Amino acid sequence: QKEVEQNSGPLSVPEGAIASLNCTYSDRGSQSFFWYRQYSGKSPELIMFIYSNGDKEDGRFTAQLNKASQYVSLLIRDSQPSDSATYLCAGTLAGGTSYGKLTFGQGTILTVHP
Amino acid sequence: SAVISQKPSRDICQRGTSLTIQCQVDSQVTMMFWYRQQPGQSLTLIATANQGSEATYESGFVIDKFPISRPNLTFSTLTVSNMSPEDSSIYLCSVTSGINNEQFFGPGTRLTVL
Numbered sequence: 001q002k003e004v005e006q007n008s009g010p011l012s013v014p015e016g017a018i019a020s021l022n023c024t025y026s027d028r029g030s031q032s033f034f035w036y037r038q039y040s041g042k043s044p045e046l047i048m049f050i051y052s053n054g055d056k057e058d059g060r061f062t063a064q065l066n067k068a069s070q071y072v073s074l075l076i077r078d079s080q081p082s083d084s085a086t087y088l089c090a091g092t093l094a095g096g097t098s099y100g101k102l103t104f105g106q107g108t109i110l111t112v113h114p
Numbered sequence: 115s116a117v118i119s120q121k122p123s124r125d126i127c128q129r130g131t132s133l134t135i136q137c138q139v140d141s142q143v144t145m146m147f148w149y150r151q152q153p154g155q156s157l158t159l160i161a162t163a164n165q166g167s168e169a170t171y172e173s174g175f176v177i178d179k180f181p182i183s184r185p186n187l188t189f190s191t192l193t194v195s196n197m198s199p200e201d202s203s204i205y206l207c208s209v210t211s212g213i214n215n216e217q218f219f220g221p222g223t224r225l226t227v228l
Contacts, residue, residue: 032214032215034216034217036219042221042222043204043206043219043220043221043222044157044206044219045219046115046216046217046218049214049216051214088156088157090157090217092215092217099145100145100147100162100210100215100217101147101159101162101172102147102157102159102208102217103159104156104157104158105156106155106156107156
């Protein structure tokens, strides 16, 4: 079992819709979670991070974390064609030799069509 | 967030040769990491670059193949040694920054081995 798994894509949504990206993780010791956006040919760009149970909102983006279910999600409201990219979920353990290290999911390709 | 640069941005190399990739940050950072992203894949951590001591390698990566230096808190190098076509990937350095240890990536080095 992979440590971080993302829902299989690709995901296609119409412009203006809500895009829902999901991620599960296997290690209950995981502390923080990060969502990155990666455009083709570019490096990953940090969108959101979350480390507490519940929701965290930033503009059109909402990250949700449920540690009991080991589940992380990213909602993109009012999706725009410019949101079309690969979205990467990553988790990290805190402390010891694992401090700061990110384990990435396989990524979900999102396409927002006009 | 920290500004990260990498050199070279891309290179085409012959098998059996070595390439050294440089990563420069505009501020002192505690944690620096090197990742690999193979074509169509997600990111895999190669090692943590430790300032003043030997790098900490992840399972499947060894120092002889990927020697790393980190002479100070703003600079690191990754060498890909005795290259084969299987080493063709994007190599990314990253740093942690901010009170929540968000991780940011450099622009990457696209390596093609013939």
